[in-house]
Amino acid sequence: MSESTVPEPTVPEPASPQPAAPEAGPVRAALLAMTPNGEVRTAFVFWYTPERMVRERERGGQGVSETFTIPFSLDCTEALAAGDAVALEHGLHPALALLDQVFRETWVLLSWGKSRTIPMSPQAMTVTETAFDSALNPIRAEVTLQTQRITITSDANLGKFVNAGAGVAAMLAKLYDGGPVPDILL
Secondary structure, three states: OOOOOOOOOOOOOOOOOOOOOOOOEEEEEEEEEOOOOOEEEEEEEEEEEEOOOOOEEEEEEEEEEEEEEEEEEEEHHHHHHHOOOHHHOOOOOHHHHHHHHHHHOOOOEEEEEEOOOEEEEEEEEEEEEEEEEOOOOEEEEEEEEEEEEEEEEEEEEOOHHOOOHHHHHHHHHOOOOOOOOOEOOO
């Protein structure tokens, strides 16, 4: 009776380490409040460091809905150091008021980065003021914005968004320093 030998299992060589993905620095982003006719009513431009974004999809009676939760920071300490009159007198109050105004709109384009512009409807917003000047004006704040993506199935008037025209194109071109205007993703 001969003994059968079982070959030793082979272990693959460890993969060479992958280079780390470069960390994304701050990008200009904007919330553009739109009229139903596709005109830009209000624009809130901010710096966004894309460390984290939560995208949640849910199936329901109207199809699949997608919710984005986007955290970002507002900080006027550089403006204060530069002697900016508005920052010295009001801190972040004007920026927070504009953000609140955009949040109250139904039709909003969210643009972050040159290739990501999506029609959204704001759903919830949390603002945590984290630092204040001597007059108790907020000078730093953490914002978490939750929006629901508007899709063809979720809103019959989406065509007005897509055909918004020169106003949106001009605003986005300014936002990205004359670079290519991002397509609106459907």
